[in-house]
Amino acid sequence: MEIIKARKLKYEYLKYDDNGQACERQTAVENVDLDIRPGQFISILGHNGSGKSTLAKHMNALLLPTEGTIWVDGMDTAVEPELWKIRQKAGMVFQNPDNQIIGTVVEEDVGFGPENLGIPTEGIWSRVNKSLEAVGMTAFRHRSPNKLSGGQKQRVAIAGVMAMQPKCIIMDEPTAMLDPNGRKEVLEAVHELNRREGITVILITHYMEEVIDSDRVFVMDHGHVVMQGTPREIFSRVEELKAYRLDVPQVTLLAYELKKAGIRLPDGILTTKELVDALCH
C-alpha cells in the first residue's frame, strides 16, 4: 500500500474582501495524482509559488483538499477522526529552525512530541535517545538550542519529528537558511534515516544538488505536476527545467554544455565521477 496517495487533488485559496466575503479563488494545486511507496526518498522541485508547499501541507492534513482525495497510510485526510493519527504518521519539518524549537534544552525539545502523545516517561526517554542518536546530536542533548548552529538546530527539529515515530517525514526547504556545512549535515542525517529506519522522505528544495540521490523527483509548475522521474531522467531535460525557472546541478550543466560543443557524452550526468569516467576513460 502507498504511504501517500492522491487522486485529482485540488486546492483553492480563497481571498476575502473587507467585509469577510470570499471574493476571489486562486488555485494552488490542481489535478495532482501521487503514489508514494513506503521507504522511498522523494524530492519535489518547483519555482516559488508553484504549489509545492501547498501540496506538502496536504500530506499531514494541515490543509484539506478542495476537491479530490489524499490518503496518508490509507487514511483519508478529510475524515475528521483520523486527523491526529495522520499527523503521527507524517511529520513535518519547515524552513526556519528557530520557528520549530520550543524547548530550552535539546532533549526536552525532542521529548515534546511523544509527551503530547501521552507516552509513559520511560518510553519518552527511549524515543528521545533513539532520535538524537539517529541525527547525530546525542552529544548536544543537554545544550540550549539557542547556542547551536543552523544545521544542528535543524537536526534537532528532525529528531523532534522522529520521536513521534512517523512513517513519513515531509521537509519544506529544510536547508534554505543554512550554510554549506549545515546543508550537508542535514542532508546526510535525512538520508541516514531513510536508509536505516526505512522512513519515507519527501524533500522540497531549491538546491538541485540535493535531489540527485532521490528515488524519484516531481517537478511542479502552476499547481500541476509537470515532470516526474528519476533524477537522471529529470536532469536530462535541461531546457525544459529552465523553462520552469529551475536549474540543473553544475556538473550536469557543464556536461550539457560540452555535449552541445560536440563532445560525445551520455545524457543526464549527475556526479563528478560520472563526468570523469565519461571524459577520461
Add this chain to the structure above:
Amino acid sequence: MSLKLEHVTYTYNPGTAYETHALKDVSLEIPQGQFVGVIGHTGSGKSTLIQHFNGLMRPTSGVVSYDNEDIWQEGYSLKRLRSRVGLVFQYPEHQLFEADVLSDVCFGPKNQGLSQEEARERARTALKQVGLKEKYYDSSPFELSGGQKRRVAIAGVLAMEPEVLILDEPTAGLDPKGRDEILDQIAWLHEERKISVLLVSHSMEDVARYVERILVMNQGKKVFDGRPKEVFSHYKELEAMGLAAPQITYIMHALRENGLPTDLSAITVEEAKCSILKALGRGEK
C-alpha cells in the same frame, strides 16, 4: 569614497563569563565601485562585520571610516551615513509594512527629507531598477510572490540612492531563476550606477560568478581576502572552516587527477567548458 576598517574588534558581553569576540582585529578597505563577496559559516562574524559598515554596531576597539572620516567621531551624522551605505538584511521582505508597494519604497527617501513628489520619483526609479512591473505598484506588498517582495524590499534601500549597497544573503529561499534574476539585477546596478556592492552569500557558485573580490571570515577573523580564483585555490582550508569551493573546482581537480590537463583555477561553468574543450584538443574526440 572608500569604506575602511582599521584593527576593528567587537566583543559581546565584555568582562563577563559570556565574553565572546565576534570580530578580532579586522582591517580592510573597500574602494568605491568594487563588487565584493563575503563568505563564512554561520557564526563566523559576517553579520557583525557588515553591521559595522553603516554604524549599526560600534567597535569595541579600532576605527571605522567612510570617505576618510571616522564615523564614530563627535558630530558625525550616522543618519546621513546610513543613507549612503544601504544595508539589506536577510529576508528583508519581513520588514515591508505599507499598504501599497510604492508607499513602502517611498519610506526611505521621505525620511531623508525629500518631498512627496521626489520620493515617489525615487521609488519609481528604484522599482524599475529591481525589475518590478508597474502594474504591481498599487498592490499590497503582501499579495506579491516571495521573489517580488524581495525586490520591493531591495528597492526600498535603493531609493535612498546609496553609494554602497550591502546585501545579507539576498537570494535565500528563492528558486534558481529568481536567484539569477536578483543577482543579475544587482550586477547591472553595480555596472550602471558604479556603486560598491557587498554580497554576503552561502552559495560559492554565486560568489564565483559575480564578484571581483572575496572576503572570508572565520571565528571573527578575516582569513582570506583576494580575487575569487586565489581564494578558491585554498579550497582545502575553506573546507576545514565549513565552507567549500564551487562545484566546478572539484570537477576540474578530479579531471586533472585522471589525466586530463584542465585549468585548476576555473570556477565557473563557462571557464570549465573552455578549459576542457582545450584539453581535449577543441573537442575533436
